[in-house]
Amino acid sequence: MKTVTCTAPVNIAVIKYWGKRDEMLILPLNDSISFTLSQDEMCAKTTISISPTFTEDRFWLNGKEESLENPRIQNCLKEVRRRASKRKLEDSASDTLSWHIHICSENNFPTAAGLASSAAGYACLVYALGQLYGVEGDLSYVARQGSGSACRSVYGGLVRWYMGQADDGTDSFARPVAPPHHFPDLRVIICVANDSRKKIGSTIGMRQTVQTSQLMQYRIKETVVSRTDDMMKAIEDKNWSEFCDITMTDSNEMHAVCQDTNPPCVYMNDTSHSVAALVHRYNDIKTAAGDVSHKICYTFDAGPNACIFVPGAVVEEVVGVLVRAFPPSPTSNSVPYVTGITTHIPELSRELKNLADEDAQPCGHLKYLIHTKVGDGPRILTDPTSSLLDPATGLPKLQKEVEGESNL
Amino acid sequence: MKTVTCTAPVNIAVIKYWGKRDEMLILPLNDSISFTLSQDEMCAKTTISISPTFTEDRFWLNGKEESLENPRIQNCLKEVRRRASKRKLEDSASDTLSWHIHICSENNFPTAAGLASSAAGYACLVYALGQLYGVEGDLSYVARQGSGSACRSVYGGLVRWYMGQADDGTDSFARPVAPPHHFPDLRVIICVANDSRKKIGSTIGMRQTVQTSQLMQYRIKETVVSRTDDMMKAIEDKNWSEFCDITMTDSNEMHAVCQDTNPPCVYMNDTSHSVAALVHRYNDIKTAAGDVSHKICYTFDAGPNACIFVPGAVVEEVVGVLVRAFPPSPTSNSVPYVTGITTHIPELSRELKNLADEDAQPCGHLKYLIHTKVGDGPRILTDPTSSLLDPATGLPKLQKEVEGESNL
Numbered sequence: 001m002k003t004v005t006c007t008a009p010v011n012i013a014v015i016k017y018w019g020k021r022d023e024m025l026i027l028p029l030n031d032s033i034s035f036t037l038s039q040d041e042m043c044a045k046t047t048i049s050i051s052p053t054f055t056e057d058r059f060w061l062n063g064k065e066e067s068l069e070n071p072r073i074q075n076c077l078k079e080v081r082r083r084a085s086k087r088k089l090e091d092s093a094s095d096t097l098s099w100h101i102h103i104c105s106e107n108n109f110p111t112a113a114g115l116a117s118s119a120a121g122y123a124c125l126v127y128a129l130g131q132l133y134g135v136e137g138d139l140s141y142v143a144r145q146g147s148g149s150a151c152r153s154v155y156g157g158l159v160r161w162y163m164g165q166a167d168d169g170t171d172s173f174a175r176p177v178a179p180p181h182h183f184p185d186l187r188v189i190i191c192v193a194n195d196s197r198k199k200i201g202s203t204i205g206m207r208q209t210v211q212t213s214q215l216m217q218y219r220i221k222e223t224v225v226s227r228t229d230d231m232m233k234a235i236e237d238k239n240w241s242e243f244c245d246i247t248m249t250d251s252n253e254m255h256a257v258c259q260d261t262n263p264p265c266v267y268m269n270d271t272s273h274s275v276a277a278l279v280h281r282y283n284d285i286k287t288a289a290g291d292v293s294h295k296i297c298y299t300f301d302a303g304p305n306a307c308i309f310v311p312g313a314v315v316e317e318v319v320g321v322l323v324r325a326f327p328p329s330p331t332s333n334s335v336p337y338v339t340g341i342t343t344h345i346p347e348l349s350r351e352l353k354n355l356a357d358e359d360a361q362p363c364g365h366l367k368y369l370i371h372t373k374v375g376d377g378p379r380i381l382t383d384p385t386s387s388l389l390d391p392a393t394g395l396p397k398l399q400k401e402v403e404g405e406s407n408l
Numbered sequence: 409m410k411t412v413t414c415t416a417p418v419n420i421a422v423i424k425y426w427g428k429r430d431e432m433l434i435l436p437l438n439d440s441i442s443f444t445l446s447q448d449e450m451c452a453k454t455t456i457s458i459s460p461t462f463t464e465d466r467f468w469l470n471g472k473e474e475s476l477e478n479p480r481i482q483n484c485l486k487e488v489r490r491r492a493s494k495r496k497l498e499d500s501a502s503d504t505l506s507w508h509i510h511i512c513s514e515n516n517f518p519t520a521a522g523l524a525s526s527a528a529g530y531a532c533l534v535y536a537l538g539q540l541y542g543v544e545g546d547l548s549y550v551a552r553q554g555s556g557s558a559c560r561s562v563y564g565g566l567v568r569w570y571m572g573q574a575d576d577g578t579d580s581f582a583r584p585v586a587p588p589h590h591f592p593d594l595r596v597i598i599c600v601a602n603d604s605r606k607k608i609g610s611t612i613g614m615r616q617t618v619q620t621s622q623l624m625q626y627r628i629k630e631t632v633v634s635r636t637d638d639m640m641k642a643i644e645d646k647n648w649s650e651f652c653d654i655t656m657t658d659s660n661e662m663h664a665v666c667q668d669t670n671p672p673c674v675y676m677n678d679t680s681h682s683v684a685a686l687v688h689r690y691n692d693i694k695t696a697a698g699d700v701s702h703k704i705c706y707t708f709d710a711g712p713n714a715c716i717f718v719p720g721a722v723v724e725e726v727v728g729v730l731v732r733a734f735p736p737s738p739t740s741n742s743v744p745y746v747t748g749i750t751t752h753i754p755e756l757s758r759e760l761k762n763l764a765d766e767d768a769q770p771c772g773h774l775k776y777l778i779h780t781k782v783g784d785g786p787r788i789l790t791d792p793t794s795s796l797l798d799p800a801t802g803l804p805k806l807q808k809e810v811e812g813e814s815n816l
Contacts, residue, residue, distance in 0.1 A: 198767065215664055218626040249670060256623055256668035260661050262653075263688040266681045273674045280671040359606065 001051035001394060002096060004131045005387045007043040008124035008378040009036045010109070010117075011152045011159065012188070012307045014247040014299055015228050016254040019210045019220065025169040026148045029210065030224045032161045033231055034152040035309070036180065037188055038375030041340040042109035044120035045381075046128045047388035054100035060388075060396045061121075062106050075145040076126050077101075083142075084133030097133070104388040104396050109370075122146030123153030127378040140174035156180050156376030158235055160228075178235050180374045183243070185312030187341070189319060190370040191326070193271045193304040202302040205258065205265040212262040219257055224250065240311070244283070244297035247309065248276075251299040258302075267302045271326070271365040275306040278325055281355050282318065315371065317352060320345040322369060324356035329364030340371040409459035409802060410504060412540045413795045415451040416532035416786040418517070418525075419444045419560045419567065420596070420715045422655040422707055423636050424662040427618045427628065433577040434556045437618065438632045440569045441639055442560045443717070444588065445596055446783030449748040450517035452528035453789075454536045455796035462508035468796075468804045469529075470514050483553040484534050485509075491550075492541035505541070512796040512804045517778075530554030531561030535786040548582035564588050564784030566643055568636075586643050588782045591651070593720030595749070597727060598778040599734070601679045601712040610710040613666065613673040620670040627665055632658065648719070652691070652705035655717065656684075659707040666710075675710045679734070679773040683714040686733055689763050690726065723779065725760060728753040730777060732764035737772030748779040 017032040059068045068074070085097055105125060107117045126143040129135070144151035144161075152159040155176040164172030200208070209216050227250055234242035258265040268276075276298050283295045296310045296318055310318050319338055323345060328337040338345075348356070381387075390397050425440035467476045476482070493505055513533060515525045534551040537543070552559035552569075560567040563584040572580030608616070617624050635658055642650035666673040676684075684706050691703045704718045704726055718726050727746055731753060736745040746753075756764070789795075798805050 213664075214631045215623045215626060215661065215668075218623060218630075222626075223622045245670075252670070252672050253623065253668050256621075256664040259667055260623075260664035262657060262660070264660050264681070264684060266685075270678045273672070276672060277674075 001049050001053070001391070002132060003047060003049040003387060003389060003391065004128050005045070005047040005381040006124055006128040006131060006378050007039050007045045007381065008120050008127055008153050009039045009156070009375055010042045010120045011036045011149065012299060013149065013152070013301070014243070014309075015224065015231050015250050016299075016301075017149055017161065018254050018257065019206045019216065020148070021163075022167075022169065023207070025172075026144055027169050027172050028148060028161065028163045029220045031163050031228050032149070032152070033177070033228065033235075034149070034159050034161075035186075035188070035374050036153060036156045036159060036377065038373045039379065040375070041370060041372035042107075042120070044105060044107050044117065044124040045386075045388065046103065046105040046121075046124040048104075048125075048128045048132050049102045049389050049394045050096055050099040050132065051102075051394055052099050054102060054394060057101050058103070060104045063396065068103075072122070072146045073125070076122065076142055077129065079142045079145060080126065080129040080133055080135055080139075083135045083137075087134060087136075102389055102394045106388065118147040119149040119153045122150035123378060126150070127154065131380055138173055141170070141172070144169070144172060144174070154377060157374065158182060160232075176377075177232065180376050182235065183238065183240055183311070183374075186374050187310045187312050187315040188372045188374065189306075189308040189310055189315070189322065190372070191275050191306040191308065191322065192367040192370065193269060193275075193306070194365060194367050195269050195271070195304045199267060199303065200265050205261070205267075205302060208263075208265060209257050209261040213257045213260040215260045216257040219253060223253060241292035241295050244295045244309070247297040247299050248279070255300060265302075267304065268300050269304040271361065272300055272304045272306060274359055274361055274365070275308075275322075275326070276300075277359060278321065278355070279306075279308060281358065282321065285351060285355065316343055316346050317348060319343050319369060319371060320348050321352050321356045322366075324348065324353065325360050326366040327360075327363040328366070328368070331364075335368060338369045338371055341373065343371050409457050409461070409799070410540060411455060411457040411795060411797060411799065412536050413453065413455040413789040414532055414536040414539060414786050415447050415453045415789065416528050416535055416561050417444045417447045417564070417783055418450045418528045419557065420707060421557065421560070421709070422651070422717075423632065423639050423658050424707075424709075425557055425569065426662050426665065427614045427624065428556070429571075430575075430577065431615070433580075434552055435577050435580050436556060436569065436571045437628045439571050439636050440557070440560070441585070441636065441643075442557070442567050442569075443594075443596070443782050444561065444564045444567060444785060446781045447787065448783070449778060449780035450515075450528070452513060452515050452525065452532040453794075453796065454511065454513040454529075454532040456512075456533075456536045456540050457510045457797050457802045458504055458507040458540065459510075459802055460507050462510060462802060465509050466511070468512045471804070476511075480530070480554045481533070484530065484550055485537065487550045487553060488534065488537040488541055488543055488547075491543045491545075495542065495544075510797055510802045514796065526555040527557040527561045530558035531786060534558070535562065539788055546581055549578070549580070552577070552580060552582070562785060565782065566590060568640075584785075585640065588784055590643065591646065591648055591719070591782075594782045595718045595720050595723040596780045596782065597714075597716040597718055597723070597730065598780070599683050599714040599716065599730065600775040600778065601677060601683075601714070602773060602775050603677050603679070603712045607675060607711065608673045613669070613675075613710060616671075616673060617665050617669040621665045621668040623668045624665040627661060631661060649700035649703050652703045652717070655705040655707050656687070663708060673710075675712065676708050677712040679769065680708055680712045680714060682767055682769055682773070683716075683730075683734070684708075685767060686729065686763070687714075687716060689766065690729065693759060693763065720781075724751055724754050725756060727751050727777060727779060728756050729760050729764045730774075732756065732761065733768050734774040735768075735771040736774070736776070739772075743776060746777045746779055749781065751779050
């Protein structure tokens with residue numbers, strides 16, 4: 001039996017992927033750029049074993065056995081095996097490709113976070129397959145065929161997914177554009193919103209936007225193209241203030257084209273808009289003080305949760321403002337309201353108290369906050385105890401139930 | 409003493425006015441089209457008296473004396489007097505233009521409705537002034553200088569405000585394009601939403617959209633131009649289904665460019681989006697049944713309240729669906745939940761019950777519903793008891809406090 005265990009990160013787009021030009025190959029209508037988040041707080045984990053004794057291919061996701069017939073998983077499997085067989089022929093290595101495969105995957109973060117579990121999951125699957133079969137070179141091209149934004153989770157730091165031009169998608173892949181510490185000590189606060197509304201899945205939502213929104217045509221042809229250039233320049237110049245402005249503008253434009261869809265795709269809710277307004281008011285204070293290097297910025301995927309990028313120097317005051325403006329529900333369960341990196345909330349200045357109080361919300365509008373940071377790409381776990389599959393049986397060690405979502 | 413009393417209607421745009429090309433003259437960036445609503449349920453009322461015995465110009469708005477220094481009111485006054493003096497010279501009529509003026513205005517609808525009180529108010533003021541001084545011809549050009557959308561309240565039925573091209577605004581006026589009964593027995597349901605958020609006023613909101621939204625540039629240059637043509641054709645063809653689709657598309661596009669503004673101008677709230685989704689689901693049922701002549705459509709101004717246009721044949725079932733999906737708060741005060749035209753809510757079909765229940769909201773998300781219809785232009789009230797000013801003193805008869813808002 002041969003076994004590999006890997007983890008892969010969540011990524012958050014700052015130039016959004018919204019709209020496919022090819023639904024089968026998952027080819028986007030524009031380039032996107034994302035930050036990879038730290039795997040210390042959130043990651044997908046996958047163990048893959050192959051053995052000549054296995055009698056069938058099997059797949060467990062978050063503790064539940066699932067069909068491997070899913071075409072997106074099959075695409076990833078076939079592509080990695082195709083590359084491996086090419087390499088094996090050259091190596092004259094043993095034919096492990098004919099062995100059956102057991103795949104066991106889980107996410108260590110709650111679905112409630114609405115975060116990219118499918119992106120992290122497919123990146124992890126493809127990365128682990130690549131390790132197992134000894135495939136070298138870029139795997140983002142393969143991960144893309146599992147879930148579009150998964151291609152960006154194959155690398156750490158700032159990552160760009162090039163839409164490509166080819167009909168067969170061969171030039172649609174991701175590449176790192178800056179390392180995790182490009183903007184030093186960058187933190188991320190995920191504001192997990194309470195929301196009961198039924199939402200349109202991102203695959204259907206983006207299809208409807210492409211089909212019905214006139215503004216979307218302009219986004220694709222004009223605005224997101226030049227904005228991606230502007231973002232690359234802001235990254236190159238390490239211009240944090242500009243990075244913040246562009247990130248918020250693109251998030252708002254994405255949700256604008258969603259609103260312009262027929263019927264409208266509404267992902268942000270009243271709480272989301274309150275968080276966004278708070279971020280703008282916080283930046284007004286920093287800008288007035290000539291302190292634009294401590295600006296912060298939000299971005300929203302296809303859900304109500306804000307993802308806020310925050311320089312480390314101000315992260316504790318920002319969490320303090322958020323907790324004051326969005327107090328926890330007194331009836332919420334015992335989990336801490338701020339999770340992830342340990343956060344010591346300081347006594348807020350009068351100015352920040354007023355900022356929080358200006359539009360303070362009834363308690364319980366946010367479920368909790370996750371304090372995390374930006375991070376590196378997928379990792380191989382060598383400690384055998386980290387394996388999700390029993391080395392004797394090749395079957396899952398434990399059961400755990402979580403579901404998946406997708407990101408942009 | 410010479411006295412005139414008039415009423416003027418509210419109007420609801422179906423092609424939105426959002427963005428000025430000249431802030432002083434109130435010149436818009438695009439043509440807009442609106443439906444004038446019936447004055448039976450909502451109107452502004454103005455009495456104007458002039459007398460050689462008055463010692464100063466005075467102005468009462470909703471029972472409170474206000475300054476007449478407001479430049480928008482002054483613009484309207486000066487323009488009507490300029491036209492009148494031109495006419496008087498020709499007529500050699502008596503010089504009533506030198507007499508002081510008393511103006512008393514009120515709206516008979518609650519500000520909470522978020523409806524166009526300034527549009528109705530300025531239309532009423534200008535119409536009454538025109539009557540008083542015997543000015544003939546189009547007054548929409550004058551009303552526009554009070555509040556942009558007021559120019560559309562000068563006429564009944566479907567009204568188009570032509571943006572014009574001239575720098576001095578002389579070609580920016582409204583004209584009726586179809587009478588009130590063009591679409592027979594058309595009803596209007598205003599869903600007044602509970603909302604505590606602070607909102608950006610429409611003047612500032614549209615300025616920020618013009619200054620910061622890239623999508624707005626496309627709206628102005630491309631989409632709203634061709635959509636206005638499409639709407640004129642739908643009106644000409646009496647194509648109700650098309651009218652509905654275009655109305656909703658333009659409302660959504662306006663709120664999309666608001667979302668695309670920096671910082672975002674958010675007017676619709678979670679309740680607004682729920683109402684919009686309900687309308688789409690209702691139309692899906694009518695479309696599936698091949699009954700597109702009974703489709704309905706929503707439009708939202710710079711606030712959370714839905715305005716729904718409904719063919720008379722289905723208005724009672726639509727109110728029934730709305731009341732079921734948005735039940736009144738049990739702690740609300742004694743006013744009826746459905747006001748305006750008497751509405752007998754029928755027993756709903758299973759299909760409509762399911763429709764309402766699919767996304768039913770906790771009670772109290774709507775304050776109340778106003779059932780009204782489309783209507784005609786400003787009216788002169790000849791019954792002396794209708795005057796707001798005492799014929800003996802020229803002072804207001806009664807006091808009543810309501811504030812104003814503006815529409816698009």
